[in-house]
Amino acid sequence: MASTASYDEIADWYESEFLNRPRAVTGDGHPLSLDVLLSDLLGEGSGTCLEIGCGTGIHADRLRALGWTPIGVDLSGGMLHYARERLPVAQADAGHLPVRDGFLPAAIAVMVHTDMPRYPEVLREAVRVLRPGGVFVHIGVHPCFCGGFAARGHREAVVIRPGYLDGRWTKASWTDKGVRDKVGATHWPLPELLHAFLDAGLTLDRFAESGAPTPAVLAIKGTKPR
Template identity: 40%
Template sequence: MIARYNGLADWYDARFVQEPETHQPGLLELLGPGSGPCLDIGCGTGRNFFTIRESGREIVGVDFSADQLRLARTRSDGPLIEADASNLPFADGSFDTVMALWTSTDLEDFDGSLREATRVLRPGGTLISYGVHPCFNGPHVVYNEDGSRLIHPTYRQTGWHEPAPWWGEDGIRRRVGMRHVPLADFLNAFLRTGLTIERFEEPGDIPIPHALAVKARRT
């Protein structure tokens, strides 16, 4: 596995992280109030840390990019660890809450990362997944200026996608590449964890959603 975000942390932070940080649409409500450590898988530069604190929880972050963690450490004094999402350095049942945001297009093993997230959850613990909508966002999608989307027939191509002409010249896709998990594969990956699915959300109020969120519980 390659830490493709190394060397891009400053660009990423300027483009995707606002100060003071605003909540991603509906994330705080989906997370709900809680306490104790919350594991943020793929925490990046700390984009979600404000929301974790607002919910009453404590931050524990993991990311595969040391460069991203360099900036994340300016936003939290909690433990931030360089680690692979499919091989988490925590004991079984370590967390009441685990979050994975905007990771499905970066992870080489999406199923494995969900299995690991489930493993480190305590019984009764909550998993929040929030990120790219498999149908309306991803390497197969073109965003048009009028708000419509053009879907290319590469939708069913799972895994890594080669750069395409419609990716643009200076976006995240062009800089780090992108993987794709079609909707059925995405949903079945959650079913295979054995978690109890509590809620699906398409956050935000734009006519065509670009994100899909899942809330699940370990019973």
């Protein structure tokens, strides 16, 4: 999974500066602008919803508004320092969730899959802890238009350079004001990402994109078969 130290070192900046920076769209992956996707794909429900890689816990209020009871798991103690004020949390590796088999009705992972080099393992863990019929919602940077290969500095266009098919970790970023140039990111080409969902045993139900003029976010809803 992502290095604990990487996010520990930027936790204060993330909470006090990054989250409070105004943004009109989700083009830079700002997590506060993703409520609509959570509402549309996860929807209203009841019971416990686990956020895998919860960071500072900023999605807890949206989950509660939808009727869910949020809990969070993250590797970074620095991020959890802030998250504890927003929801119950546990410090743990996303590849080894401290949850028993078939316990949860829902789980989400929001803007974190590029922090997790073993994301297929995380998806398998999500399926393990979901009950049959349970829902998993992935919201992440768009693999086709975001990454070290994509220059997003122009307001009306994205320049795609060679590198999309490489599937590698990098700190290359189109901006020095975001997260990726600080902690890096693992890139998953679209087919590899979708195959990871299928290989984990999820039935893919819905998809959504967000960001303008070129999508910066891809969201996927999957269900554990009954």
